[in-house]
Amino acid sequence: MSAQPAHVAPAAFDVAAIRAQFPALRQEIHGKPLVYLDNAATTQKPLCVIEAVNQFYRLDNANIHRGVHTLSARATEHYEAAREQIRQSLNAAAIEEIVFVRGTTEAINLVAASFGTRLKAGDEILISALEHHANIVPWHMLRERIGIVLKVIPVNDSGELDLSALPALITPRTRLLAVNHVSNALGTINPVQAICAQAHAHGVPVLIDGAQGLPHGLVDVQALGCDFYAMSGHKAFGPSGVGALYARRPWLDELPPYQGGGDMIESVRFDVVRYAPPPTKFEAGTPNIEGAIGLGTALIWHAAQDWPAIAAHEAKLLATATAGLKEISGLRIIGTAAHKVPVVSFVIEGSHPHDMGTLLDAMGIAVRTGQHCAMPVLEQLGAPAGTVRASFALYNTIDEVTALIRAVHRAHKLLS
Amino acid sequence: MANLTPQIAIDELKSEFAFFDDWTDRYQYIIDMGKALPAFPAEKQDDAHKFHGCQSQVWFDAEWQDNRLILQGTSDAAIVKGLIALLFRVYGEKTATEILATAPDFLDEMGLKTHLSANRATGLMGMIQKIQTLAAESQKTNSDK
Numbered sequence: 272m273s274a275q276p277a278h279v280a281p282a283a284f285d286v287a288a289i290r291a292q293f294p295a296l297r298q299e300i301h302g303k304p305l306v307y308l309d310n311a312a313t314t315q316k317p318l319c320v321i322e323a324v325n326q327f328y329r330l331d332n333a334n335i336h337r338g339v340h341t342l343s344a345r346a347t348e349h350y351e352a353a354r355e356q357i358r359q360s361l362n363a364a365a366i367e368e369i370v371f372v373r374g375t376t377e378a379i380n381l382v383a384a385s386f387g388t389r390l391k392a393g394d395e396i397l398i399s400a401l402e403h404h405a406n407i408v409p410w411h412m413l414r415e416r417i418g419i420v421l422k423v424i425p426v427n428d429s430g431e432l433d434l435s436a437l438p439a440l441i442t443p444r445t446r447l448l449a450v451n452h453v454s455n456a457l458g459t460i461n462p463v464q465a466i467c468a469q470a471h472a473h474g475v476p477v478l479i480d481g482a483q484g485l486p487h488g489l490v491d492v493q494a495l496g497c498d499f500y501a502m503s504g505h506k507a508f509g510p511s512g513v514g515a516l517y518a519r520r521p522w523l524d525e526l527p528p529y530q531g532g533g534d535m536i537e538s539v540r541f542d543v544v545r546y547a548p549p550p551t552k553f554e555a556g557t558p559n560i561e562g563a564i565g566l567g568t569a570l571i572w573h574a575a576q577d578w579p580a581i582a583a584h585e586a587k588l589l590a591t592a593t594a595g596l597k598e599i600s601g602l603r604i605i606g607t608a609a610h611k612v613p614v615v616s617f618v619i620e621g622s623h624p625h626d627m628g629t630l631l632d633a634m635g636i637a638v639r640t641g642q643h644c645a646m647p648v649l650e651q652l653g654a655p656a657g658t659v660r661a662s663f664a665l666y667n668t669i670d671e672v673t674a675l676i677r678a679v680h681r682a683h684k685l686l687s
Numbered sequence: 688m689a690n691l692t693p694q695i696a697i698d699e700l701k702s703e704f705a706f707f708d709d710w711t712d713r714y715q716y717i718i719d720m721g722k723a724l725p726a727f728p729a730e731k732q733d734d735a736h737k738f739h740g741c742q743s744q745v746w747f748d749a750e751w752q753d754n755r756l757i758l759q760g761t762s763d764a765a766i767v768k769g770l771i772a773l774l775f776r777v778y779g780e781k782t783a784t785e786i787l788a789t790a791p792d793f794l795d796e797m798g799l800k801t802h803l804s805a806n807r808a809t810g811l812m813g814m815i816q817k818i819q820t821l822a823a824e825s826q827k828t829n830s831d832k
Contacts (some may be wrong), residue, residue, distance in 0.1 A: 522826050629766050630711060630766075633714055685718060
């Protein structure tokens, strides 16, 4: 995910061959070829993922873990193979450290609920001003319930975390630091490895909201040194409604279960319940089996990509979009961090983001407008009514960047 | 406007829309309609007159004159303001009976339904519901007399 100079041409990276694997990209919207630039909200799915989900329903459908029959054994095998693929993609040390959840939001809520049982009034959770609402509201709910204190790492005008503030913010009452890997609203890549090191030096565990991290490269939770890493399948070319929480094994042993139900127990009597070992302890009820299998397939596909070449391609998309958009009069890019994934959030004086989004859609271009579930940071950076956000993925092309710039020019003219 | 029934206004809008084969041009037409909307009184641009949308806001007021509903409105977004003007062509200066007989289905038929339903993004749905409620209340009051 490191930024590279824009002039480095991607070597053997063939974007046309990648695009050919994504059927949803081959369609017209309002009679114009679809230009899909809403990847930070969700990515499109490659054919192999669609086939894997389809195959599960056609041939392998059965409930997992509890059946002796062949279909159940097969479904269980595929489900657990998906868990192993997630372990590999995140480079977790052990398969038990991967808990299936609905997505990043549930992963953070799981930690807030289970870790929250250890907290008392006055304990502090440290988050950042760049957070998505999913990494604010669960902690706010603990504040309401227990009386914890929420502290916030400030952000500068470029949309970068001000880490010089960190030493003063970590106190003897700090129980957890929770920050995102990559900002969804601005695209800032945060130095999470350094943040983990600083927090750990004070004995503070770290949760990383990784929703936007995995789509743009490989994640190594051991190198990052985090205690928890939350991710969503649908933002990384997999199905919706499935994701994973990585947690270091000692935490999974120590924390109480999140939800109660079937599968997460070893034995149940009316006077005593024995929980299953992790990760099963955290997976009550029948999970999203086909989603997990689709996610496993997506990550096999993801791991097979040429990531250095993709990093160069994505850096070129970002540089071209940034340079082209900046030429439009009255346009201001919100979020100009030195290290960014290919996300460009912008406002134009006199053009309401919602109008811009509607007109771009009329020209076949899908962007997201509004506050991107990150109201605090947009308010601070002077865009309280929200921004227009173009977020790119590896399958986007320079021609699509050009189409975006042209369309924004045209829409701006219509609106002024 | 007062002389046209809502249905005539809808038919007119549909034929004006059919003139364009491109959605960008249709939106330009909608934006221009919004620009022609009479200015909304600044003193009414407050929370009491606002329909909150998660992306854009609508300010709205209405009063009965000679049994016809006189509408005022605006938005911070140009397309939403245009859609307000479009809705006022259908519902403005109409009787309660006419308003209640005119469901906003025509927006769907014109391909504009997303502006009402999509995550309540615009606040427009609130305004339409308010117009329908005012008409229903007026009809009830008159029948109670």
